[in-house]
Structures are given as C-alpha cells and as structure tokens.
Amino acid sequence: MTGAIRRVVIIGGGTAGWLSACSIAAAAGPASDRAVSVTLVESPDIPTIGVGEGTWPTIRRTLERIGIGEAEFLVSCDASFKQGSRFDGWRTGEAGEAYYHPFVAPLGSESKDAVEAWRSYASGEPFGEAVCPQPKVCALDLAPKQRTMPDYAGALNYAYHLDAGKLASTLARHATQRLGVRHVRDHVTEVVMADNDDIAGVRTRDNGTIEGDLFIDCTGHAALLIEGRFGVPFVDRSKQLFNDRALAVQVPVEAGSPIASQTVGTAHSAGWLWDIALPSRRGVGCVYSSSHVDDQGATAALHDYLRRTAPGISLGDLSVRRLTFRSGHRSEFWKRNCIAIGLSAGFLEPLEASAIVLIELSLNALIDNFPTSRNTMEIHAGRFNRLFAYRWERIIEFLKLHYVLSERKEPYWQDHRRAESVPDRLADLLRIWKGQPPSTFDLPEIDEIFPAASYQYVLYGMGFPPPPKGSMNSPMKIDPAAMRQMRERGGSGVGASDQPLIP
Numbered sequence: 001m002t003g004a005i006r007r008v009v010i011i012g013g014g015t016a017g018w019l020s021a022c023s024i025a026a027a028a029g030p031a032s033d034r035a036v037s038v039t040l041v042e043s044p045d046i047p048t049i050g051v052g053e054g055t056w057p058t059i060r061r062t063l064e065r066i067g068i069g070e071a072e073f074l075v076s077c078d079a080s081f082k083q084g085s086r087f088d089g090w091r092t093g094e095a096g097e098a099y100y101h102p103f104v105a106p107l108g109s110e111s112k113d114a115v116e117a118w119r120s121y122a123s124g125e126p127f128g129e130a131v132c133p134q135p136k137v138c139a140l141d142l143a144p145k146q147r148t149m150p151d152y153a154g155a156l157n158y159a160y161h162l163d164a165g166k167l168a169s170t171l172a173r174h175a176t177q178r179l180g181v182r183h184v185r186d187h188v189t190e191v192v193m194a195d196n197d198d199i200a201g202v203r204t205r206d207n208g209t210i211e212g213d214l215f216i217d218c219t220g221h222a223a224l225l226i227e228g229r230f231g232v233p234f235v236d237r238s239k240q241l242f243n244d245r246a247l248a249v250q251v252p253v254e255a256g257s258p259i260a261s262q263t264v265g266t267a268h269s270a271g272w273l274w275d276i277a278l279p280s281r282r283g284v285g286c287v288y289s290s291s292h293v294d295d296q297g298a299t300a301a302l303h304d305y306l307r308r309t310a311p312g313i314s315l316g317d318l319s320v321r322r323l324t325f326r327s328g329h330r331s332e333f334w335k336r337n338c339i340a341i342g343l344s345a346g347f348l349e350p351l352e353a354s355a356i357v358l359i360e361l362s363l364n365a366l367i368d369n370f371p372t373s374r375n376t377m378e379i380h381a382g383r384f385n386r387l388f389a390y391r392w393e394r395i396i397e398f399l400k401l402h403y404v405l406s407e408r409k410e411p412y413w414q415d416h417r418r419a420e421s422v423p424d425r426l427a428d429l430l431r432i433w434k435g436q437p438p439s440t441f442d443l444p445e446i447d448e449i450f451p452a453a454s455y456q457y458v459l460y461g462m463g464f465p466p467p468p469k470g471s472m473n474s475p476m477k478i479d480p481a482a483m484r485q486m487r488e489r490g491g492s493g494v495g496a497s498d499q500p501l502i503p
Helices: 014-027 058-066 070-076 111-121 127-131 134-139 164-178 295-309 354-368 374-404 411-416 424-432 452-461 480-491
Strands: 007-011 037-042 080-082 084-088 098-102 159-161 182-185 188-193 199-204 208-211 214-217 234-236 245-252 263-268 271-277 281-288 321-324 328-330 338-340
Touching: 007 014, 007 199, 007 208, 014 037, 014 058, 014 164, 014 354, 058 070, 058 159, 058 354, 070 164, 084 134, 098 127, 098 134, 098 452, 111 127, 111 452, 111 480, 127 134, 127 452, 127 480, 164 182, 245 295, 263 295, 271 295, 281 295, 354 374, 374 411, 374 424, 374 452
Parallel strands: 007 037, 007 214, 037 182, 084 263, 214 338
Antiparallel strands: 080 159, 084 098, 188 199, 199 208, 234 328, 245 281, 245 321, 263 271, 271 281
C-alpha cells in the first residue's frame, strides 16, 4: 500500500495511449531522479478509431517536451497549420454568414477592452475581424509563421491539423525507439486484482501477466479498466448535446492547392459539417443527431456540401465511414490506481477539437502531480477528479453556447434553445452578459479550459448584442488608431505579433 510508483502500464494505443507513453517516459527520462518504466499493451485485434484531426496550440508545447521536432512532425503526420475555427451558417443559415474563433486574443489588456472598443468604433463589423488580426490572415490563406522561425515559434498563435493515424504511428516510433517505452502487442484476456482492490496486472494471451503500479486506461469506448473492472459509470450528456453520429470522408486535393489554416464548421438542418485541410487531402465529416435526421438525410447533407466545395470530385469514389458516439464522460476519471485518458474518459462532439487537448491536460495534471507512493494516490485522485469534472462541465457549456443563440428555424436548432437543454450555469451567464461582457469573474479558475475571450468570440460572432453604453465603469483604453494598426498588421500575415488566446 505504501510502495513507490515505478511501473506505469498503459492499456491501448492510438493517440491517447501513445501520447501518454511519450509524455510519461519523457518526463521520467535521464534528467529525472525518478526511475519509472513505461509499458504499453496494444491489442492487434482491435483497430484504433483514427479520428480527431484538430488540435489546440497546447500541442506545440507537448511535442517539444517529448522531443519531436516540428519539421519531423509536420512531414510524418501530413500536418498543416491551424489558426482557429470559422463557423458558417450557424446564426441564420443565410449564404455568406460566418464568424471566427481565432487563437489570438482580442486587442486590449483586459477582457472587456475589446468589447467596448468594438461597440464604440466598429459595431458594424464582425467582432472577431474588428478586434483581432487572425481572421484576416486566415481569409488570405497566410501562415502563422515563416520558415526561418524556430520550431514551435510563430508570429501568431497556432495549432495543427493532422492525420490522426499517422500521429499515432509517429508517437509509437518515438516512444519505442527514443524514449525506451516497452511495446507489447497482445490482447488482454483478464484484469488481475490485488488484495487491496487495486489492479495488480493484466493477463495477456501470449505474454502472460504484465504487472504494474499505475494503470492508464486508453482502451477507448470499451473502457476495459475504468468501467469494465471498476464499474465507474458514464454520465450521459446527450440532453445538452444532441449529436450522436458522424459520417467521415477523405477528399483528395490537387498538389499546390491553398491549404486553409482554420477548421471550417458549416451548420446544416440537424447538425454541422467539419472541413479540415491537410497538404494531401481534406478531411470532411457530417455530424448529426439521429433524433432529428436519419442516416440517409445526413448522407444527403454531406453529398450536397461536397458538391459545393469539391467540384469535379466523383462522390462515388469516396469511402464514407459511419461513426456513432455518446456525448458524456465518466463520473470519476481516476479510480484507485487506474486513470482513464482519451475516449475511455469520455467524448464530446468535435466542435472545438477538445479530444486531444483533454488527453494533454490529463497527462499534464498527472505528471505535474505524479504520486510518489501508493499512500498518496487517493489524494491525487480526488484532486484530479475535481479538476476534470470542472473542465468537462466548462467544455459542455462552451459547446452549447454555439447552439443556444442560433436563429435557425429547423426543429434541431429550436430544441437546442429549449430551456431544459441549456445548462443552468450557462443560462445564468447569458443573463449576466446582457449587461457586461464575459470576463475572468465568470471564469475564476487559474487554468480555465476556455478563457473569457473565447466566449466573446462565439457570443458576439453569433449576434449577441454588446452591453449598452455606460454599463462599464472604467475609461476607454483602446482608441481607433490602435484598431487601424491591428487591421494593417493582419493584412501582412506573419508580420503581426499578438497575445495568444490559448498558450
């Protein structure tokens, strides 16, 4: 019960498993005074899902910490730059309607500064374009950095679009060839329990029992350890987020075509479509609610989008994958000596690319507070569970914000606006924001998963009226000249230098 934690065993591969292996092994490398071994057990019988092509800027720090160079990453993962998201047709569905959620914070030192400047000087312009240079950079197909800049440094804040299957393969090679991770390709047949109700090991088909001190469940929706062994229930959030299916397709592109550096999310009558540009292809998918449209109707929506955005492509030559999912999360993420990371912890629709960042954040929390012995593990588990219960709630509220302000008339969108589907805290915040903009008072934690500026981009991008004049007590801190300067810098693309929204 008081033994040191020396053996970490990860069950499952994919992005969650291999990112866990790389992160823990790198943190416990030669420079560390902690001797921690990492073993990853991956079943050859179970394919990985291989979706999740969008990331947050946090991924740059993660890749740097585990020792993968940016050029190597870009080439091996067929990756491209991502500078945020553009949402088309979410407010009314009219042609040409769009707004941005970029990765650069609005101008001004305080969260309310940009809102006041926009209301006073540029209320006729979309909020994102008026207070941030990055939407214009995206519209011009410009990059956030120059070739001569160091790895993971840019003129503007950025993340990546990538091939999820290639990411897992790249991480696996790095883990086994450079970081000393032991890779066992075998199928787990039994979870072996210790006398104290911890997991003692996993019995495999061909390699016997693999013992460990700390187990990480990366078995995806199967949740072999966290649910299968410990019975931790899944908290269904489909009453707030209705989407439960997706159709995914890979669309070829011509060599030398412009590569969009924002994820494009286009609303349809019962969900939305993603469009992610990579150097060699586009990843396109239709997310939908099976309670509002059947598979045939969703397929029609996907084909209609492809006809408009990929002319000349024969739709009959494209292979469409159908995915089903439940929006929700575990009631606990760390139970005894088992931590669920990735899909085993939960899943929410990919509207703001939260899947990979939740893996990163989980690993950061584990590594920064790694239990030195078993007798402190329950304390760490309690802190971890409270933190991630908070974070999952904030993500659900933020995703719901994209829907509740829509003026679209279809039943799907009307149902999203029904009071019983809106989280209570979000409903309260929307009432507050009629008189003041989103601020740190609404999001008081040190490491909020979405800052106040992100709420502002979505809130005012969806047409929510800014607070009335005179509702803010502090004097104006931004003048029209500063806003003009910001626009000029945006037109020059990588010549701009701005505060990151998400570090």
